[in-house]
Amino acid sequence: MYPAGNLFVPAPHGRLEAILKKPRAGSIRGVSLVLHPHPLFGGTMHNKVVFRAAAALNDAGLVTLRINFRGVGQSTGTHDEGYGERDDVRAGLDYLADNYPGQEITLCGFSFGARVGLEVGITDERVVRLISIGTPVDKYDFSFLESCRKPILFVQGEHDEYGNVERLRELVAKIKAPTELKIIKGAGHFFDDQLDELKAAITVWVSQAHSSSRDSR
Numbered sequence: 001m002y003p004a005g006n007l008f009v010p011a012p013h014g015r016l017e018a019i020l021k022k023p024r025a026g027s028i029r030g031v032s033l034v035l036h037p038h039p040l041f042g043g044t045m046h047n048k049v050v051f052r053a054a055a056a057l058n059d060a061g062l063v064t065l066r067i068n069f070r071g072v073g074q075s076t077g078t079h080d081e082g083y084g085e086r087d088d089v090r091a092g093l094d095y096l097a098d099n100y101p102g103q104e105i106t107l108c109g110f111s112f113g114a115r116v117g118l119e120v121g122i123t124d125e126r127v128v129r130l131i132s133i134g135t136p137v138d139k140y141d142f143s144f145l146e147s148c149r150k151p152i153l154f155v156q157g158e159h160d161e162y163g164n165v166e167r168l169r170e171l172v173a174k175i176k177a178p179t180e181l182k183i184i185k186g187a188g189h190f191f192d193d194q195l196d197e198l199k200a201a202i203t204v205w206v207s208q209a210h211s212s213s214r215d216s217r
Helices: 048-059 083-099 112-121 143-147 165-173 195-215
Strands: 007-011 014-021 030-035 062-067 105-110 127-133 152-157 179-184
Touching: 007 083, 014 048, 014 083, 030 048, 030 083, 030 112, 048 062, 048 105, 048 127, 048 195, 062 083, 083 105, 083 112, 105 112, 112 127, 112 143, 127 195, 143 165, 152 165, 152 195, 165 179, 179 195
Parallel strands: 030 062, 030 105, 105 127, 127 152, 152 179
Antiparallel strands: 007 014, 014 062
16 A cells, blocks of 8 residues: 555545645745656556656755546546546646745656646646656657747656657657757666666756746846
């Protein structure tokens, strides 16, 4: 059994089990929503990639909110093939906007979580920047990202089983917004032996983004 979350986020179907964690030290530099991989294949907010991504965001000074999508853990509802899960993403954003007004929101998704989260994040005005981990370009259509105008970090394993690196490069080349593609050498979809590199890539990018944002004010 996975450990329980420490709060529930209101959702149209009831509630979403979630974990909220603040940075260990210093002032809060922003907030973030972190989304897990496919629920029907064991994906939860306790996934090791999701956990490390959240830790990276904490290290960069961001409050992190991890949610279990509908039907996962103690979240109500049932899996909805990504359609209803978009509402779950919006519920998570609502929670962050309500509880941390004025803070910049970074949206971070892994695999299925990236597909669902990015589609919501590119149009939601509350989201300032996006992180896509293990982007499964071999499984889902990501062409909607071509219209994105927000900064995006892509972190991909060199040997990702669900996201061919060259296909991802082709997608990134079509995006007009500022993008960074970080390829982790030797890594597969779940970054088994490269989780530290994954974490470092996220912390560095977010820290630099927040510094640039602050300097431009």
